[in-house]
Amino acid sequence: MHIQTAAVHTLRDFEHGAVVPPVHLASTFELDRASEEGEYAYQRGANPTRAQLETVLAALEGAAHGFAFASGMAATAAALSTLQVGDEVLLPASVYGGTYRFVDLVLPGRGVTGRFVDDLGALTDEDFTPATRAVFVETPANPTLRITDLRRIVELAHRHGALVIVDNTFMTPVLQRPLELGADLVVQSATKYLAGHSDLLAGAVTTDDDELAAALALAQKAQGGVLAPQDSFRLIQSLKTLPLRLERQQANAEEIVAHLREREDVRQVWYPGSHSAEEARIHASQATGRGAVLSFELAPALDRTRFLQALRYPAYAVSLGGVESLICRPATMTHEAMTPEARAHAGISEELLRLSVGIEDARDLLADLDQALEAAAR
Incomplete structure (x- = not known):
């Protein structure tokens, strides 16, 4: 079955x-x-x-x-x-x-x-x-x-x-x-x-x-x-709808990752397998997809607060996996229990943002990210 x-x-x-x-x-x-x-x-x-x-x-x-x-x-x-x-x-x-x-x-x-x-x-x-x-x-x-x-x-x-x-x-x-x-x-x-x-x-x-x-x-x-x-x-x-939801969420995430990687105002994008060819090979050998969570950092010239305030669709909230997109700052939200030294040791920077992608239309999410990035550059 x-x-x-x-x-x-x-x-x-x-x-x-x-x-x-x-x-x-x-x-x-x-x-x-x-x-x-x-x-x-x-x-x-x-x-x-x-x-x-x-x-x-x-x-x-x-x-x-x-x-x-x-x-x-x-x-x-x-x-x-x-x-x-x-x-x-x-x-x-x-x-x-x-x-x-x-x-x-x-x-x-x-x-x-x-x-x-x-x-x-x-x-x-x-x-x-x-x-x-x-x-x-x-x-x-x-x-x-x-x-x-x-x-x-x-x-x-x-x-x-x-x-x-x-x-x-x-x-x-x-x-x-x-x-x-x-x-x-x-x-x-x-x-x-x-x-x-x-x-x-x-x-x-x-x-x-x-x-x-x-x-x-x-x-x-x-x-x-x-x-x-x-x-x-x-x-x-x-x-009962888990496989269907995840299929849409993952497809949206793939589009967003590709889009953000093309933008010069996004410094780095992390997605399963992105750290090295070896990690990509390992993940492909033990999983059938890369999921719907990604992390990224804005270019230093951008204002993170203005970016977050300008977003219309992803809620600024902890958690992930819901039908709605959510964005958070792990250093002060999901991983606030860790000391600054422990976060630095783990590779979790103060500027890292984690995006859980929902089932919205990908075109709306991409347009929203673009306008928020532009707002952050003003």
């Missing part, structure tokens, strides 16, 4: 011939009075609507197990909660700011160490210690769009008994399938492309490993950061 068909038809045969699933709002479920057992007992542990969503998430990722959480950070925290006291996790220096905050401020209190690496692609056996139990990968990285060779990281990490956790938010299972490349856990901020309308907070984790699945189920029940039934239903519905 192709992914667009799976997005629509994974769930079938509902009561009364309904073509969409029901929403089960119950917080508690009656148990058998003799055995005291039942498929469901309390919503935090499991809920029929959330279970249906998790079935779809697993199907889209080609995974054995899927788990839905209340936010992308709740999903990331659950994945990292599989680590134990004394463990170490390796991460890219440019990792998403929320992940950086969690690893930098929360994990040490749990006895887990995070080590931020300049370039995961340059990892060698010497970078692993007996404490290294996981490598957390973003490819493309946020917001630098750097690419990491997943096959190489998987082989290297597994040789040292470490898990590979991949944040696949930018690519989604439509464009990249890390589990098929050997990753152990895939996390996504479902708030972004999976939900796709900037009106829903959610997170997802998928895995093929039964033991990790048991640990994630425990994290749901013990930590309680689960997705509510109404939001689970809404995400099921949104997922």
